[in-house]
Amino acid sequence: MRASRVAVILAILALLSLVGTAVFVYYPIQLTISPVSPPVFFGSGTNTNGTDLAGNTITVIIGPNATNTSITIHPTYERTYYHDVVRIVNPAVPGGDPYYIAIRVNNPLVGFQQANVKVYDNANNLLFTADLTAAGTYGWATLLPDNTQFRIDIELVIPSGQPLPATTTVTFELVYSPQNAVSPP
Amino acid sequence: MLARILLIPFIILLFLFPLAGSSVFNYSPGDLNVSPIPPPVVFYDPNVPGVSVTLGPNSTSANVLVKASNAPYDILVNGEFNGPNPWIFIPGTVLTSAVVAPVYAGRVGVARISGTSPLGSNDIAFLYQTITWPSFPILSGLFEIEFCVDVAPLGFFGLYQYGIGYVIIDAATNLIVTQGGITNVVVNNVCTSLNWNTLSLGVNIGAMVPGNQYYFALQFRIREIFGSGYSVSFNVDNVSLILTPNQPVFQGIVLYANVSSGVYNSSLSLVSFSSVGVSDLNITLKNNTVAQYSSPLSIDNNVVVSSATSELIITPVPPGYYSLEIHLSSIVDIGGSISSTLYFIYRVNQGVYVYYPVNITVVDPPNRPLNPSAPPDRVYEFVVDPDPPFIDALADIN
Numbered sequence: 203m204r205a206s207r208v209a210v211i212l213a214i215l216a217l218l219s220l221v222g223t224a225v226f227v228y229y230p231i232q233l234t235i236s237p238v239s240p241p242v243f244f245g246s247g248t249n250t251n252g253t254d255l256a257g258n259t260i261t262v263i264i265g266p267n268a269t270n271t272s273i274t275i276h277p278t279y280e281r282t283y284y285h286d287v288v289r290i291v292n293p294a295v296p297g298g299d300p301y302y303i304a305i306r307v308n309n310p311l312v313g314f315q316q317a318n319v320k321v322y323d324n325a326n327n328l329l330f331t332a333d334l335t336a337a338g339t340y341g342w343a344t345l346l347p348d349n350t351q352f353r354i355d356i357e358l359v360i361p362s363g364q365p366l367p368a369t370t371t372v373t374f375e376l377v378y379s380p381q382n383a384v385s386p387p
Numbered sequence: 388m389l390a391r392i393l394l395i396p397f398i399i400l401l402f403l404f405p406l407a408g409s410s411v412f413n414y415s416p417g418d419l420n421v422s423p424i425p426p427p428v429v430f431y432d433p434n435v436p437g438v439s440v441t442l443g444p445n446s447t448s449a450n451v452l453v454k455a456s457n458a459p460y461d462i463l464v465n466g467e468f469n470g471p472n473p474w475i476f477i478p479g480t481v482l483t484s485a486v487v488a489p490v491y492a493g494r495v496g497v498a499r500i501s502g503t504s505p506l507g508s509n510d511i512a513f514l515y516q517t518i519t520w521p522s523f524p525i526l527s528g529l530f531e532i533e534f535c536v537d538v539a540p541l542g543f544f545g546l547y548q549y550g551i552g553y554v555i556i557d558a559a560t561n562l563i564v565t566q567g568g569i570t571n572v573v574v575n576n577v578c579t580s581l582n583w584n585t586l587s588l589g590v591n592i593g594a595m596v597p598g599n600q601y602y603f604a605l606q607f608r609i610r611e612i613f614g615s616g617y618s619v620s621f622n623v624d625n626v627s628l629i630l631t632p633n634q635p636v637f638q639g640i641v642l643y644a645n646v647s648s649g650v651y652n653s654s655l656s657l658v659s660f661s662s663v664g665v666s667d668l669n670i671t672l673k674n675n676t677v678a679q680y681s682s683p684l685s686i687d688n689n690v691v692v693s694s695a696t697s698e699l700i701i702t703p704v705p706p707g708y709y710s711l712e713i714h715l716s717s718i719v720d721i722g723g724s725i726s727s728t729l730y731f732i733y734r735v736n737q738g739v740y741v742y743y744p745v746n747i748t749v750v751d752p753p754n755r756p757l758n759p760s761a762p763p764d765r766v767y768e769f770v771v772d773p774d775p776p777f778i779d780a781l782a783d784i785n
Contacts, residue, residue, distance in 0.1 A: 244415065249738030256648040259739060274420040279447040281742040288417075306414070313420060319419075334419065346469065360423055363444030369422040376415040383413040384410040 210293035212286050242301050242346065242378045243268035243293075247286035247353060255282070262288055277358040279366075281316075284356040290321070290376060294349035302382040303352075305332040306375045313367030316359035319374070334372045343382035416571040426533065428701070428741070431643040431709060435649075440643050440759060443744075445728060446691060449582055449642055453749045455635035455719050459529075460640070462518055465602065465651065469496025472560040473516040476500070477781070480618070482595055485769040492535060493580020496770075499550045500607050503622035505541060507611035511550075511784060514623075515604035515775070517558065522598040522669065523718040524633040528566060528590035531627045532605070534760065535578035537620040545614025548572050554784065558600040561777035565591040566784075578622055590628065590732050608785065635723075636750045638716045642745070643709040644731070650702050651713060653734040655684055656695040656743070658730060664723025665689055668749065673712040676698045680714075686725070701733065717749040724750040736767035 203326055247292075250262040254276045261274040271288055311317045317334035321341060329352065330341030344354060360367065377386045430448035433480055438451040464473045468487050476485035491497040500512055530553050540546050552568015567588040576582070595601070607621040641706040644653070655670055665688050670682040679694040701710040726748040734740045775781075 205764060228440040240413070242413070242415070244417070249736065250516070253649075253735045254739055255735060255741065256424055258422075258424065267594065269415045271415075271417045273417070274422060276422050276424045277423050278741060279445045280426075280744065283740040283742070285740065300545075311419075314421070317421070335418055340631075355490065362447045366423040366425065368423070369420060371418050373416065373418045373421045376414075377412055379410070379412045381410060386412045386414075 203283070203366035212257065239296070240267055240269050241292065241299070242303070242374070242376070243291050244271045245289040245291040245351060247289050249284065249286050250288060260284060260287060264288070271308040273356075275356060275358075276379045277360060278359050279362040281357065281359045286353045286374055288354050290346060290352040290354065292346045292348055292350050299380055300345055300347045301378040301380055303346045304339050304344065304375050304377045304386060305330075305357065306339045307332060307334055307337050307372065307387070308375065310335050310337050311370055311372045313360075314358055315361045316357065317372070320357060321356040322355065323352055324350065332374070334374070339377065339386060342377070342385055343379075345382075346378065403770070409746075412731055419570040426741075427647050428644055428650045428653075428710075428743075429647070429681035430731075431742070432711075433625030433640045435639055435641070437637070438639070440642060446730060448744045449746070451641050451745070451747045453637045453641060453715060453717065453747065455456075455637045455717060455749050455751055457632050459629045459631040459634050460638070461627040461629050463626060463628050464516060465751050467496050468498045468599065468624060472768055474498070474514045475775070477513040477775055477778075478566060479510035479512040479516065481508050481510035481609065482621070484511075484741050485514065485771070487769070488622075490624060492583070492585070493576040494533075495621075496624065498623040500623070501537075501618075501621050502610075503541070503616075503618040504611070505614050505616040506616055507545075509545065509553050509604060509608075509610040511608045511781075512771070513554070513604045515602045517590045518603045518628070520597055521630060521632070521636070521638055522716060523667065524597070525592050525595075526631045528592040528595075528631075529627075529629045530586075530588045530590050530630065531731060532585065532586050532623060532687050533583050533624070533625040535583045535622045536571075536576055537578050537618075537622065538573050538574065538609075538617045539577050540575060540614050540616055541618060544574075545617055546574060546612040547614070547617060547619070547730070548610045549608060549619070549621070550610075552588070553590075553606070554604045554606055554779055554781070555590075555595070556602040556604065556777045558602055561780055563780045564601065565594040565604075569657045570608070572612070578620075585622070588675045593632075598613060626671055632718075633748050634714075635721060637749055638779060639714065640712050641715045641747065642713040644701065644711040646703045648703060648709040649735065650700060651735060653696040653731070653733040654681065654698045654732065655697050655713065656685055656730045656732055657686075657691065658728040660686060660691075660727040662689050662719075662723070663719070665747070666720070666723060666725035667716075667718040668725050668727060668747075669716040670700075670729075671694065671714045671716075672696050672699045672713055672748070674701060675709055676704060684729075686727075710753050715747065715749070718750055719749055722751050724748060732751045738752065755780050
């Protein structure tokens, strides 16, 4: 009888202590979200929607606001090289800042001996190569100056003697940031 | 003391805050759809004796082994008149007809240059083709022709003199550089399988400039000495201009390429080469559709003079034809060789480039026979050209 009393008292004490810790303090934080036009975007290259092998077309769809792109190409056996398919643009107007860029391959190609995205500057210098057959982040942190366009070439090698690979899609991202101290997560 | 303790994390936060605050990243998505297609350009083996071609899988690469030789060879094309016909006919006033007879007087593939003159007029006519004199040293040259002349008087009796021979004209100057021939007197003659003549004449090779282009013309002359008109037919088979090189050489087609769809600019580019002894290597592309040649990729005396050919446009062609010929001219030392690693490149505009690997190796003999002619699968009519650029030079022969 005495023991049960003690248990009841302890239970009440426990409940009281729990209720006692449920205190909340609210400090105000104001988050102002002010979207801006994309300071870096995709642009057309000299061979955007140009003629591909066997009368096909290098189809390049640059999405709304030029912040995404979809490219379709038709390579054949051995080495096929696509020149200036699409561009990375840091425009002069509105005046922007330099940005650091990279290409991230998320879903790599299979069945190709080589598949590369090659990024060139205006002076035709190769800045970096992204291997489309292996996931990863390539070229970080390549500086894209203000009022500059970088050219994207694509190179594929399909070894002869094997069946042609089926139509395949590789997904990638153009990553950019105004700083290079921290790598893209 | 407490203030100091609180100050340290505050200072750390001050450093971290601007750094973290600037770490903004944007991720702009893209996708690349790769839809491979069968090769629109593939290689073919030209099946030339002395040239061993191993095509890679899908015919998108090739290894070519060429046996050079210092055996005499014929630089004329279709001297047998039983294949694709490069000969062009320059008619006279009487000799106005030129045809290729599939079979005549016991021969297969005979060029027949003929005409009828009721007035008994003298006349001259020509068949010519363009030749490129080899760039390598030549020891000797020999003109050979097998012929038979049908002559029939229109009246009761006639006496005729005919002439047959060759003329070589500089394609740059349109001037005759050398010539040779014979004349014979006949009353009448009917060609059979038994009365063909063979004429062999030395060619003045000293008059020729290595690498230059010339017109090589066969000349046919008829003159009535006595009579009242005639019908004549010059029948020609197996014409050759046989050159004997000083060193082991090769000159000819080593590879074909064909386009199944699309229009491309094509070229050949040198990646590397190695040589045993001192060698020359010249590779030229020829577009068969328009008979156009590229500038050569050339190695002279083991020195790269030009590391790529110029570009030629290639297009699809009907079955049985080839869009592109790859021509090789090479000299090696006795016991020598030259091996080259190349890329055959074709492109669409400035946008898409395709690279096919090609290896070409030229080695010293064993000797091989004369260059074969094209297989006798077609008979073509002559192109008639009454006014070639060198017509004034031919007037001197009259």
